[in-house]
Amino acid sequence: MSTQRLFHRDRDTSRAELLITNAHVLDPRAELDEPHDVLIRDGHIAEFGSPGSLSGVGGPDIETIDAAGRHLFPGFVDPHVHLRTPGQEYKENLETGTAAAAAGGFCAVIAMPNTDPVVDDAAILGSLTEAARRQAKVPVGFLASITRNLKGQELTEMAELRDAGALGFTDDGKPVVSAGTLRKALQYQRLTGGVIALHEEDPDLSRDGAMHEGAVSARLGIAGIPTLSESTMVARDAALAAYEGARVHFQHLSCVESIEALRHAKAAGANVSAEVCPHHLTLTDDMVRTLDSRFKMNPPLRTETDRQALVAALKSGLIDCVATDHAPHAVHEKEVPFEQAPMGTTGLETAFAALYTELVISGEIELATVIERMTAGGALYGLPIPRIAPGEPANLTLVDLDVRFEVGAEGYASRSANCCFHGRALQGKVLLTVAAGTVAHLDRMSTQAPVAR
Amino acid sequence: MTRLGRHLLSIEDLDRPAIERILDRAESFDEVSGREIKKVPALRGRTIVNLFYESSTRTSSSFELAAKRLSADVVSIRSQGSAVDKGESLKDTVQTLSAYDPAAIVIRSPHAGAATLVAGWTPASVINAGDGKHEHPTQALLDVFTLRRRLGSLDATNIWIVGDVLHSRVARSNILAFTRMGAEVTVCGPPTLIPREIEALGCQAATTLDGLENADVVYVLRMQQERMRDSFVPSLREYASRYQINPARLNPNQVLMHPGPVNRGVELSGEAIDSPQALIGAQVRAGVAVRMAVLYELLVGAPALAEVA
Numbered sequence: 110m111s112t113q114r115l116f117h118r119d120r121d122t123s124r125a126e127l128l129i130t131n132a133h134v135l136d137p138r139a140e141l142d143e144p145h146d147v148l149i150r151d152g153h154i155a156e157f158g159s160p161g162s163l164s165g166v167g168g169p170d171i172e173t174i175d176a177a178g179r180h181l182f183p184g185f186v187d188p189h190v191h192l193r194t195p196g197q198e199y200k201e202n203l204e205t206g207t208a209a210a211a212a213g214g215f216c217a218v219i220a221m222p223n224t225d226p227v228v229d230d231a232a233i234l235g236s237l238t239e240a241a242r243r244q245a246k247v248p249v250g251f252l253a254s255i256t257r258n259l260k261g262q263e264l265t266e267m268a269e270l271r272d273a274g275a276l277g278f279t280d281d282g283k284p285v286v287s288a289g290t291l292r293k294a295l296q297y298q299r300l301t302g303g304v305i306a307l308h309e310e311d312p313d314l315s316r317d318g319a320m321h322e323g324a325v326s327a328r329l330g331i332a333g334i335p336t337l338s339e340s341t342m343v344a345r346d347a348a349l350a351a352y353e354g355a356r357v358h359f360q361h362l363s364c365v366e367s368i369e370a371l372r373h374a375k376a377a378g379a380n381v382s383a384e385v386c387p388h389h390l391t392l393t394d395d396m397v398r399t400l401d402s403r404f405k406m407n408p409p410l411r412t413e414t415d416r417q418a419l420v421a422a423l424k425s426g427l428i429d430c431v432a433t434d435h436a437p438h439a440v441h442e443k444e445v446p447f448e449q450a451p452m453g454t455t456g457l458e459t460a461f462a463a464l465y466t467e468l469v470i471s472g473e474i475e476l477a478t479v480i481e482r483m484t485a486g487g488a489l490y491g492l493p494i495p496r497i498a499p500g501e502p503a504n505l506t507l508v509d510l511d512v513r514f515e516v517g518a519e520g521y522a523s524r525s526a527n528c529c530f531h532g533r534a535l536q537g538k539v540l541l542t543v544a545a546g547t548v549a550h551l552d553r554m555s556t557q558a559p560v561a562r
Numbered sequence: 563m564t565r566l567g568r569h570l571l572s573i574e575d576l577d578r579p580a581i582e583r584i585l586d587r588a589e590s591f592d593e594v595s596g597r598e599i600k601k602v603p604a605l606r607g608r609t610i611v612n613l614f615y616e617s618s619t620r621t622s623s624s625f626e627l628a629a630k631r632l633s634a635d636v637v638s639i640r641s642q643g644s645a646v647d648k649g650e651s652l653k654d655t656v657q658t659l660s661a662y663d664p665a666a667i668v669i670r671s672p673h674a675g676a677a678t679l680v681a682g683w684t685p686a687s688v689i690n691a692g693d694g695k696h697e698h699p700t701q702a703l704l705d706v707f708t709l710r711r712r713l714g715s716l717d718a719t720n721i722w723i724v725g726d727v728l729h730s731r732v733a734r735s736n737i738l739a740f741t742r743m744g745a746e747v748t749v750c751g752p753p754t755l756i757p758r759e760i761e762a763l764g765c766q767a768a769t770t771l772d773g774l775e776n777a778d779v780v781y782v783l784r785m786q787q788e789r790m791r792d793s794f795v796p797s798l799r800e801y802a803s804r805y806q807i808n809p810a811r812l813n814p815n816q817v818l819m820h821p822g823p824v825n826r827g828v829e830l831s832g833e834a835i836d837s838p839q840a841l842i843g844a845q846v847r848a849g850v851a852v853r854m855a856v857l858y859e860l861l862v863g864a865p866a867l868a869e870v871a
Binding site for chain 2: 322323324325326327328329330331333400441444445446447448449
């Protein structure tokens with residue numbers, strides 16, 4: 110039997126029984142882009158038909174959602190979140206983090222191991238997967254660290270961690286500075302499998318930088334993080350991956366130079382993939398002029414040139430998927446001068462709306478491409494891609510593209526509020542998320558209200 | 563018409579007429595400083611809090627004197643020995659001090675944006691007395707005041723700012739203030755100490771002193787010892803050989819400025835400091851009158867002007 114690698118509350122949960130009628134179903138991989146009825150039975154997509162064709166099929170008692178004018182997508186998968194558990198539950202826990210995921214339309218997330226303690230041995234991972242089976246509202250996959258305690262020196266017991274359910278490995282939050290250490294991890298990956306994901310940053314170049322190095326940092330007098338602190342490491346590690354024939358995933362790329370290094374690596378046949386965050390696709394370092402610590406993240410917001418290059422790379426598929434890098438911090442930690450604030454923004458609840466509002470409505474990218482890239486993150490780690498097709502487990506999200514809302518006005522499902530889109534008017538509201546056959550999020554008020562138009 | 567906001571956080575808060583308004587007010591307060599009784603009752607019964615998270619001599623003392631000469635009650639708090647030292651957050655400190663209902667909080671912090679944050683936490687007017695390497699707007703105002711007195715106007719003057727621009731809040735505020743007042747600004751220093759894309763602030767950048775002879779004003783920045791340790795410059799000796807301003811590199815028509823404290827023999831030679839073209843003493847003297855003017859305009863002046871308009 111294969112090792113379980115996704116964990117969610119699997120006791121006392123009811124499998125979804127739901128009839129969704131007249132939804133505009135958009136599943137680019139299935140080339141579906143038209144209205145349909147979808148019947149969910151026992152957590153699976155039982156039947157699928159033209160609008161109106163399934164009324165009555167589910168029986169008189171089945172909960173029915175009239176989704177006319179709304180869009181039904183395969184559930185999103187986020188390959189990069191920080192659930193802060195164990196050790197920093199005041200920022201986020203498995204329940205609130207996965208509630209935030211569900212509220213954002215995600216049917217699965219992959220959690221980073223830079224917790225306290227670090228997920229660097231099988232016992233810690235075991236207790237975490239057990240906790241996820243009690244608390245997680247959507248399935249969670251866990252990465253373990255590459256090196257013990259993220260020190261960048263000794264490798265973790267990667268084989269045991271894989272047996273305990275690790276999807277892969279990362280020292281995210283920190284780079285693996287030593288090329289020799291990373292090379293050994295890449296070699297050892299031949300034994301263990303599991304993608305090795307890399308936070309690319311040369312700390313000798315980023316030093317005490319707190320924002321992108323450029324015109325805005327020159328103006329503010331805040332030490333800058335040059336793009337080359339990221340891109341030189343992408344180039345180095347792509348070379349290592351190619352040499353060792355290893356499988357490497359580049360996390361949260363932020364700049365033109367990294368994209369060029371990625372292009373070069375892929376063209377040379379290296380087995381590499383990459384992700385990009387909604388904030389890097391929609392915001393620039395110009396926002397830092399406000400000195401609001403919500404705009405402090407690592408990698409930092411870059412320039413408009415970088416942003417456009419990231420959008421183009423996501424569009425072409427050079428960058429494989431969207432990842433939020435959801436990084437909750439407590440209010441008191443962020444309510445300090447910019448240079449002192451911790452890096453990170455929450456992102457699960459705003460990812461789709463941010464991309465839809467800032468990129469799709471503005472015409473920079475097609476909706477279908479956004480859906481494809483927001484559902485691709487798990488497959489890079491070997492997880493199945495959510496699909497809307499009969500017989501598939503129900504992993505889907507219902508969105509009203511016409512609803513505008515102010516981010517944070519009604520609070521957050523996340524335990525933290527450090528969202529870089531806070532206060533912004535975004536469009537595209539998630540009404541329903543079904544994850545692994547269970548209703549994980551349902552905005553009953555909105556789903557029962559007639560479509561406002 | 564000229565309007566000042568409630569706070570002075572950045573030179574960007576001021577347009578040219580607002581700067582001129584403050585300078586004109588400073589002229590009249592400078593006259594007060596020449597009297598035997600150097601005091602006016604403008605802020606009688608009001609409280610000014612000076613909150614200094616960094617050591618400072620001239621800025622803190624001149625703010626204190628300025629407030630006292632306006633008859634305000636002054637509380638000065640330094641990080642050493644205060645609640646700040648005991649780990650209290652900036653927000654908690656500011657909210658505690660706000661309970662005394664101060665008219666203004668003057669804040670100096672080692673971190674960019676601290677004054678902006680404070681402005682969001684207190685009903686008092688907030689004056690930025692230096693935030694990290696970001697801005698030091700009252701220094702820029704007193705520098706413009708000093709120059710205007712000496713030159714009449716900054717229009718079309720050529721001002722060179724020489725030294726460690728990367729780590730200088732004075733340089734940033736002065737680039738903005740000088741250009742707003744019509745001057746052309748060139749920053750000059752070792753390439754390691756000139757921020758990438760500094761031109762975006764509206765100045766030119768140079769890495770040698772070639773062309774310094776065209777400057778009307780040479781504004782020299784403090785060169786700190788620790789820059790050598792962090793390899794920004796190989797040695798202070800080499801720095802001085804390339805960038806020190808001394809009589810050989812100055813011509814008699816140029817005026818020389820420095821925000822202090824000076825590293826004598828590093829960025830400036832002793833002869834240059836003591837030469838008649840140096841305005842360093844005048845800058846310090848201007849500090850009190852200009853800070854009186856800032857306090858007055860923020861706390862008293864604006865409503866009066868609104869009535870006129």
